[in-house]
Amino acid sequence: MQTVVTHDGSFHPDDVLAIASIKLFLNDEPVEIIRTRDKERIIAADWAVDVGEEYDPERRRFDHHQNGLPPRENDIPYAAFGLVWKSYGEAICGSADVAAQIEAQLVQPIDAGDNSISLYTLNELQVAPYELFSVISAFRPVWGSEHQNDDAFADAVDFAEELLARIIAHAQASKTVREVAEAGYRAAEDKSLLVFDDPVDRHMFIQYPDVHMVVYPADMTKQKWKASTVPTGEIAFESRAHLPAEWSGLRDGELASVSGIPDAIFCHKERFLFVAGSQESAVQAAKIALGKAE
Numbered sequence: 203m204q205t206v207v208t209h210d211g212s213f214h215p216d217d218v219l220a221i222a223s224i225k226l227f228l229n230d231e232p233v234e235i236i237r238t239r240d241k242e243r244i245i246a247a248d249w250a251v252d253v254g255e256e257y258d259p260e261r262r263r264f265d266h267h268q269n270g271l272p273p274r275e276n277d278i279p280y281a282a283f284g285l286v287w288k289s290y291g292e293a294i295c296g297s298a299d300v301a302a303q304i305e306a307q308l309v310q311p312i313d314a315g316d317n318s319i320s321l322y323t324l325n326e327l328q329v330a331p332y333e334l335f336s337v338i339s340a341f342r343p344v345w346g347s348e349h350q351n352d353d354a355f356a357d358a359v360d361f362a363e364e365l366l367a368r369i370i371a372h373a374q375a376s377k378t379v380r381e382v383a384e385a386g387y388r389a390a391e392d393k394s395l396l397v398f399d400d401p402v403d404r405h406m407f408i409q410y411p412d413v414h415m416v417v418y419p420a421d422m423t424k425q426k427w428k429a430s431t432v433p434t435g436e437i438a439f440e441s442r443a444h445l446p447a448e449w450s451g452l453r454d455g456e457l458a459s460v461s462g463i464p465d466a467i468f469c470h471k472e473r474f475l476f477v478a479g480s481q482e483s484a485v486q487a488a489k490i491a492l493g494k495a496e
Contacts, residue, residue, distance in 0.1 A: 204233050204234070205236060207244050213342070215283070216252060216313060218358045218362045219308075220264060220283045222359050227294050237355060249263075249264070250263045251265070259288075264285040283313060284309050284313040291309075295370050383398075395417070395489065397485055404432055405436065408436060413442075415430065415488040416488075417481065417484045426478070427479070428477055429476040429484040430474060431475075439472075441474045445473040445475075445487065450472075451469065
C-alpha cells in the first residue's frame with residue numbers, strides 16, 4: 203500500500219491530476235490518499251503532492267509553493283502536476299515523445315492556470331472557453347450540501363485518472379495514425395485526393411499543401427465512409443476544397459437524389475464532410491468536389 207499525501211480543504215486540477223498520474227504510474231498497486239497539512243503525516247507518507255514545501259523527486263516530494271523552484275524554459279512555472287509528470291510522464295506513457303505531447307497539450311495549461319497565468323485573450327465575442335479547471339471545480343461540494351471535500355476529491359481523482367488514461371491512449375495511437383497518413387501521402391500518385399483503408403484525421407494533412415480531400419472509414423467497422431476536405435490551418439474553419447453547394451445540409455434520400463450517389467448519408471452544411479455507405483461512393487463525392495469526376 204502506497205500512501206500519497208496532499209493538502210486538505212479545496213482542490214484544483216494540479217493536485218487532482220498529479221495524484222491521478224501517480225495512480226497510473228503505480229498501476230494496480232493499492233493507494234491510500236491522505237488529505238492533511240499535518241507535518242508528521244506528510245513526512246511519514248510515501249508521496250507528498252502539492253504540500254510540504256519541498257521538491258525532491260528522489261524522495262517523491264512534489265510541492266511547488268516554496269521559493270526558488272526553477273520554471274520551465276518557456277517561463278511557465280511548475281505546479282504539482284508538472285513536477286510529477288516531469289519525473290514519471292515517460293514511464294506512464296511508455297514513450298518520451300508521447301509524454302512530451304501530453305506535457306504540451308495538458309500539463310503546461312494546468313500548471314499555468316494554477317500559477318495564475320492566462321494563456322489566451324478573448325476576441326470580440328467575449329466568450330471564454332470552458333476549461334478543465336472548471337470541469338474539476340464542478341466536482342467540489344455544492345454549497346449547502348453535505349458532500350465532503352475528501353469524498354469530492356476522490357471522485358475528481360477517479361475522473362481525472364480515466365480522462366488522463368484516455369488522453370494518453372489517443373496520443374499513443376496518433377503516432378501510429380500519423381505513420382499511416384505519411385505512408386499514404388508518399389505512396390499516392392495524385393496527392394490532391396488521398397484514400398485510406400483505415401481511419402485517419404483530416405487535420406494530419408495540413409502540413410501537405412497539395413492535399414485537398416481525404417477519404418477514410420468513419421471507424422474500424424467500415425460501415426460508413428467519409429470524404430473530408432483538409433483545413434487551411436490547425437484552428438482554421440476554412441477548407442482547401444468544398445463539396446457542392448446544392449448538397450449542403452442534405453441527408454439520405456434527398457442527398458442521394460441531388461448528388462447521384464445512391465448510398466449517400468450526409469453532407470455537412472459547411473460542405474467540408476460527406477458520408478456514404480461505401481468507399482467507392484465517398485471517393486466519387488471527393489472527385490466531384492475536386493472537379494475530377496468521370
